Amino acid sequence: MPVGIITGASKGLGRALAEALAGLGWDLVLDARGAGALREAAAAVALHGTRVVALPGDVTDAGHRAALVAAARELGGVDLLVSNASALGAEPLVRLAELPLTGLRRALEVNVTAALGLVQEALPLLRASAAGTVIAVGSDAAAEAYETWGGYGASKAALEQLAAVLAVEEPGLRVWAVDPGDMxxxxxxxxxxxxxxxxxxxxxxxxxxxxxxxxRPASGRYAAPALVAGR
Known part of the structure; x- marks a missing residue:
C-alpha cells in the first residue's frame, strides 16, 4: 500500500483528502494540533480499512515532524507528503498596516519553515519511493493582490517558490503547488x-x-478547480 503524510488533517481539505486517499487504499499518517478533532477524523478515515496513524502536534516542532516521518517509515515509507497545515497570521485578516509582526512570523513558520523542515525530514524516504510526491497546498493569494491577504499570501508565495525550486533540485520527485481555490x-x-x-x-x-x-503530470503549479473541470 502507498503511504502518505497529511498535515492539517483534522478538518477541511486535509480531512477530505485523507478520506479520499484511504478509499483508494492509502495508508496514512495524519497531523493536526487539535487532538480531539484529529481522533475523530482518523476514526472516519480508518473506516475505509487502511492503516491510519494520528499524531497530534505542531508542525513547527522538529520533534513532531520527526515523529510523523518515523510513523510513516513504520508503515512502509513515504510516497506522498501533503503540506496542508496553515496559519493566517491574524484572525480575522487585517491590512498590512495593522498586521502584527508576530502573526506574520507565525504564518511564515507554519506555512513555509515547517513545511520545508518536514520535506527535509522525509526526503530520504521520498527519494526511495518509486512515486515520491510532494504537494504544497498554495493559494490564489500567493499570486494575486487581495486586500488584507498580504501576510498569508506572502507566506503561500514563499511556499510555492520553495516547491518550484525543490522540483528543480529533486527531478526524481513530483512536486506540485496546488491552489485549491476558495473553500x-x-x-x-x-x-x-x-x-x-x-x-x-x-x-x-x-x-x-x-x-x-x-x-502524474510534470512538477509545477496547478489549480484544483481547473483540474476538477477537466482543464
Missing part, C-alpha cells in the same frame, strides 16, 4: 468572518488532487 473551511471563516459565500466544499476540490496523483 468553505474554518480557516476561511476565521480569515473573513463577514463573508457569507466562502466557496466550494473541500470534498468538491479533492478530485483535482486525485487527478494529479493518477495522471
Amino acid at each position: 468553505a473551511t474554518d480557516l476561511h471563516a476565521a480569515a473573513v468572518p463577514e463573508e457569507e459565500e466562502l466557496g466550494a466544499a473541500p470534498a468538491d476540490v479533492v478530485p483535482g488532487f486525485l487527478r494529479l496523483l493518477a495522471e
